[in-house]
Amino acid sequence: MSATTGRSDEVVAGAIFRDGRLLLAQRVGPPELAGLWELPGGKAEPGESAEAALRRELREELGVEVAGAQRVGAGVPLAGGRVLRAYRVELVSGEPRPLEHAALCWVDADELERIDLVPNDRVWLPELRARLRD
Ligand code: C5P
Numbered sequence: 616m617s618a619t620t621g622r623s624d625e626v627v628a629g630a631i632f633r634d635g636r637l638l639l640a641q642r643v644g645p646p647e648l649a650g651l652w653e654l655p656g657g658k659a660e661p662g663e664s665a666e667a668a669l670r671r672e673l674r675e676e677l678g679v680e681v682a683g684a685q686r687v688g689a690g691v692p693l694a695g696g697r698v699l700r701a702y703r704v705e706l707v708s709g710e711p712r713p714l715e716h717a718a719l720c721w722v723d724a725d726e727l728e729r730i731d732l733v734p735n736d737r738v739w740l741p742e743l744r745a746r747l748r749d
Contacts, residue, residue: 626699627668628656628736630687630743631706636721637743639730640676643717651733654701655716669704676716679709687746688739701739703746724748 631638640655642648655676659668666684673681681704691699713719722730724747727740 624697625659625665625668626657626693626697627659627665627672627684628654628699628701629669629673629681629704630654630701630739630746631673631681631704631711632746633706633721635747636723637727637747638677638711639720639722639727639732640713640716641718641720642733643715648733650717651731652720653733653736654739658697665700665702669702673704676714677709677711677719678714679711680707681705682707688742691735691738693735699735701736722747 638655639652641650641652655673656669657672657676659665663671664684669684670681673679683705684702687701687703693699711719720730724744727744727747732740
């Protein structure tokens with residue numbers, strides 16, 4: 616995929632904040648990541664914007680409608696030339712449910728420090744923590 620044919624090289628992850636807490640989702644696989652917590656999301660399709668990918672992925676994974684896409688922290692290079700990027704999104708409707716994850720939880724700043732995040736998502740800890748302490 617060339618850089619001019621869309622953002623299908625992107626993996627998007629959504630940061631949903633509510634009442635001073637951040638939503639995290641517990642992975643079911645692959646085995647090395649199972650049980651660890653992440654910002655929910657997934658691969659953008661060819662030609663799909665980050666905002667549209669987040670809307671689609673979070674609808675599929677959580678059963679909710681979200682809007683917006685405000686970058687959080689740095690991009691993380693993944694194997695295969697993809698880049699993982701986090702975006703803050705607003706919850707528009709629905710109550711998040713773990714449709715593709717083992718569980719969901721809402722963490723405050725202190726809980727975020729202690730929870731076992733997937734290694735990639737740890738790079739966003741300073742920005743996520745700062746937002747939770749606002
Ligand atoms: O969730 P999915 O397996 O589609 O994600 C694609 C890739 O992005 C995987 O390598 C996954 O580990 C990674 N990822 C991540 N952090 C996230 C979401 C996905 O490291 N919050």
